Amino acid sequence: MEIIIIIIAYIMLTPVFCGTLAGLDRKITARMQARVGPPIAQPFYDVFKLMQKEGIVVRRTQNLYILFFLLAMVFTGSLFFTGENILLVIFALTLAEIFLVLGAYKTSSPYSFIGSQRELIQMMAYEPVLVLTSVGIYMVTKSFYISDIVAFKRPLILYLPGVFFAFIYILTMKFRKSPFDLSMSEHAHQELVRGITTEFSGRALAMIQIAHWYDHSIMLGFIYLFFAHNPVLALIAVLALYFLVIVIDNTFARLRWQLALASCWVVALVFGLGNIIILFFLK
Amino acid sequence: MSYLKKSPWIIHYDGSSCNGCDIEALACLTPVYDLERLGVINTGNPKHADIFLITGAVNEQNKAALKAIYDQMPEPKVVVAVGVCATSGGIFVDCYNLSGPVDKIIPVDVYVPGCACRPESIFDAIAQAIQTLEQKHHLRQKND
Numbered sequence: 001m002e003i004i005i006i007i008i009a010y011i012m013l014t015p016v017f018c019g020t021l022a023g024l025d026r027k028i029t030a031r032m033q034a035r036v037g038p039p040i041a042q043p044f045y046d047v048f049k050l051m052q053k054e055g056i057v058v059r060r061t062q063n064l065y066i067l068f069f070l071l072a073m074v075f076t077g078s079l080f081f082t083g084e085n086i087l088l089v090i091f092a093l094t095l096a097e098i099f100l101v102l103g104a105y106k107t108s109s110p111y112s113f114i115g116s117q118r119e120l121i122q123m124m125a126y127e128p129v130l131v132l133t134s135v136g137i138y139m140v141t142k143s144f145y146i147s148d149i150v151a152f153k154r155p156l157i158l159y160l161p162g163v164f165f166a167f168i169y170i171l172t173m174k175f176r177k178s179p180f181d182l183s184m185s186e187h188a189h190q191e192l193v194r195g196i197t198t199e200f201s202g203r204a205l206a207m208i209q210i211a212h213w214y215d216h217s218i219m220l221g222f223i224y225l226f227f228a229h230n231p232v233l234a235l236i237a238v239l240a241l242y243f244l245v246i247v248i249d250n251t252f253a254r255l256r257w258q259l260a261l262a263s264c265w266v267v268a269l270v271f272g273l274g275n276i277i278i279l280f281f282l283k
Numbered sequence: 284m285s286y287l288k289k290s291p292w293i294i295h296y297d298g299s300s301c302n303g304c305d306i307e308a309l310a311c312l313t314p315v316y317d318l319e320r321l322g323v324i325n326t327g328n329p330k331h332a333d334i335f336l337i338t339g340a341v342n343e344q345n346k347a348a349l350k351a352i353y354d355q356m357p358e359p360k361v362v363v364a365v366g367v368c369a370t371s372g373g374i375f376v377d378c379y380n381l382s383g384p385v386d387k388i389i390p391v392d393v394y395v396p397g398c399a400c401r402p403e404s405i406f407d408a409i410a411q412a413i414q415t416l417e418q419k420h421h422l423r424q425k426n427d
Contacts, residue, residue, distance in 0.1 A: 030320075035317040039320075046290045048286035049287050049289065049333075051286075052287060055357065056330060193327060
């Protein structure tokens with residue numbers, strides 16, 4: 001019963017929370033560029049507007065993939081926030097992303113084609129870090145279950161600073177921000193028309209947006225795990241890192257995909273794996 | 284209540300303008316004017332756009348492109364012709380390669396005069412385009 005309440009609360013509250021964060025992001029970004037910026041509720045207006053628009057499709061099935069993308073994302077988030085196995089969360093997350101890529105491939109437009117290829121490259125770049133994160137957390141807490149990890153009394157960040165750094169490094173990729181917004185961008189940056197979302201309009205685009213908010217909630221949840229010994233500190237860390245990502249977004253230009261892939265793997269190997277090897281020998 | 288008013292996304296297309304109006308249209312997005320505070324995003328993708336901003340008259344070469352962009356935009360959509368060339372052909376009206384002003388090719392909802400038009404008048408045009416968008420939305424709902 002308790003699990004059902006948590007899942008319902010998660011499904012209801014996540015779009016509100018992450019949508020507000022996205023609104024704050026646009027406001028802060030605007031202020032950094034000396035603009036006034038849109039209202040905080042702008043992401044919600046955008047989503048509601050997209051619901052009222054006509055949905056043009058190239059192939060009817062493309063929107064089915066997007067529906068599964070959203071459902072899989074909600075499923076992944078529900079697994080995470082009910083304290084299930086962290087490895088299962090990572091695999092379900094990959095599945096969700098694959099649905100988006102398949103949906104974009106289905107449209108057979110060259111722009112969404114390149115966008116989805118770049119999305120696959122991005123997944124190749126950040127998956128090792130996510131797996132290393134879960135392995136590192138397991139080595140410290142001796143459990144893959146998120147409920148056990150949250151209940152762990154000592155600060156994880158002190159054991160896993162390298163893994164945490166690698167995780168921050170891929171964070172811009174998951175939040176779709178510069179320097180790693182290769183497949184599509186959260187903001188009005190134009191690349192390959194609109195990358196992976198080029199051929200989606202109306203309700204499907206709104207669903208992609210909402211699914212991204214669930215995606216963000218999972219990533220913020222991962223940050224929370226590193227500071228889970230102190231919930232207040234953890235919430236501050238989550239918000240501070242979100243702000244850091246915005247600063248990075250406004251400071252850097254987009255990198256080429258070769259450099260994005262190589263640098264992610266180097267960081268994962270040196271900091272992530274290095275951290276785990278040191279942990280292995282210290283034990 | 285319609286949310287079209289709150290987030291009109293635009294796509295900007297250069298017909299065959301002298302770039303004077305293009306620069307003014309882009310100036311609207313800069314910190315001085317900042318159209319984004321009205322929720323406007325310059326998407327560059329017809330499938331995401333609500334407002335089609337065209338500068339310059341249309342020539343024989345880009346006639347097809349203009350039509351293709353218009354057809355790819357989901358309903359409800361509004362077309363804004365920016366500058367005197369887009370509204371009437373301007374000084375290029377007698378050119379041999381010109382197909383004519385924008386409303387010869389696709390239906391135009393809002394006309395913006397000026398050579399080049401001021402960012403303020405583009406602002407006004409977008410405000411009016413939002414109203415038209417709203418009307419078209421209600422019409423569409425009635426027909427459904």
